[in-house]
Amino acid sequence: MEDKIGILGIGYVGLPLAVFFCKKYQVVAFDTNKSRINELKKGHDRNKQIKKGKLNSKNLLFTFSEAQLKKCNIYIITVPTPIFKNKTPDLRYISKASKLAARLLSPKDIVVYESTVYPGATEEFCVPILEKISGFKSNKDFFVGYSPERINVGDNKNRIDNVSKIISGSNNKTLDKLYSLYKSVLSSKIYKVSSIKVAEACKITENIQRDVNIALINELAIVFNNLNIDTNEVLNAASTKWNFNKYQPGLVGGHCIGVDPYYLVHKSKSHGFKPEIISSARKLNEKMPGKICEFVKYKAKQHGLYPRSCSVLILGASFKENVKDIRNSKSIDLFKKLSLIFNYVEIYDPIAEAHNKTQNTTISTEINKKMKFDIIILSVAHDIFSKINPITLITKKGFVYDIKSFYKRHPKIYRL
Ligand SMILES: NC(=O)c1ccc[n+]([C@@H]2O[C@H](COP(=O)([O-])OP(=O)(O)OC[C@H]3O[C@@H](n4cnc5c(N)ncnc54)[C@H](O)[C@@H]3O)[C@@H](O)[C@H]2O)c1
Incomplete structure (x- = not known):
């Protein structure tokens, strides 16, 4: 029988997969969000990952109707896995x-x-849910696999078709089947692991490693700020050593790195061990908007600026550079914290989604060039910000706080 693939959840992960699989197989791309499906049917990807021409394959059906999935024999689940307010999965x-x-x-x-x-x-x-509702037995009547996704939105270099894909299956036959399925549409290396748990742990390890490393550099940046040492210069110098891994300080938000570590912490706690390093790295990265706020307040004082009469412009609202996604964006947390201290705070981002009121924040898409700001904070390194010379936008006493070391050195530009 020809495989027919049903993909459940057509977001950042599900859509590229659907587009790859439809090169060889019939794909039913199902999402519960009707407006997303209607847009995709018209060839519009709001996430700007996939071009219109690639959405009109005769093998690709976009739908919000469950009935259309009926004849599929392989289901790939790519739905969100967020955390609750108390940081549990x-x-x-x-x-x-x-x-x-x-x-x-x-x-x-x-x-x-x-x-x-x-x-x-x-x-x-998941398997108990599948068994209970279907009445079938796993590894006897149906089979299961897990393949973590490494998609890196906004990164055109490391793509789904050129980075290794990890796969696992509930038995060897399923693993082999999934190997040939993914291999048939992806030119990247398909890497088999021996169990589903290993594949799940692999994904979470990749993201935790990044979170912990950034937290370490953020901590060093706080120490060096207090000691009046330029962190960026230290990192550049340290990078000349053969085994130094370079990370940059900054805000860690989004729905992967800022979320996934809590999944492992939760699981580990249920087995009697609270991971210390992972938890404190998370805490430190969460604290960064508050720390930056403190640094900016301190610099304002040095510049003879009084917060209650200060205007602040933040450059960047999305959770990382060159993407529109504002979910769990720490720039927005920064905005909220600054708003409690400074007289006027504006956040400018021509790329970010939902330019209207989102999370109680108005994201402006144009800078009022006639207005001068006392403080400009570069929080997201969108390429487009290289067209802005922030010095021309500040008042006489004003300064720029460049979290990402994005702008060239200047006496009025401070770095984290
Ligand atoms: N975005 C990334 O860069 C990335 C990278 C690697 C892994 N992941 C992981 O992949 C998963 C999906 O992430 P995403 O960024 O694609 O999320 P997303 O929010 O962009 O897309 C998920 C889609 O699933 C749909 N959905 C929700 N419930 C559904 C249901 N019951 N049936 C069908 N559709 C449903 C939503 O409407 C949404 O369109 C998450 O676990 C995430 O952590 C994301």
């Missing part, structure tokens, strides 16, 4: 998608999870 999306897959299951079908989860989630949380 919110598995409601993955639970709902698993229930849907379970209702659709036929004998020999395979369900593959690509959403980021803690090790054990697929087999301990």
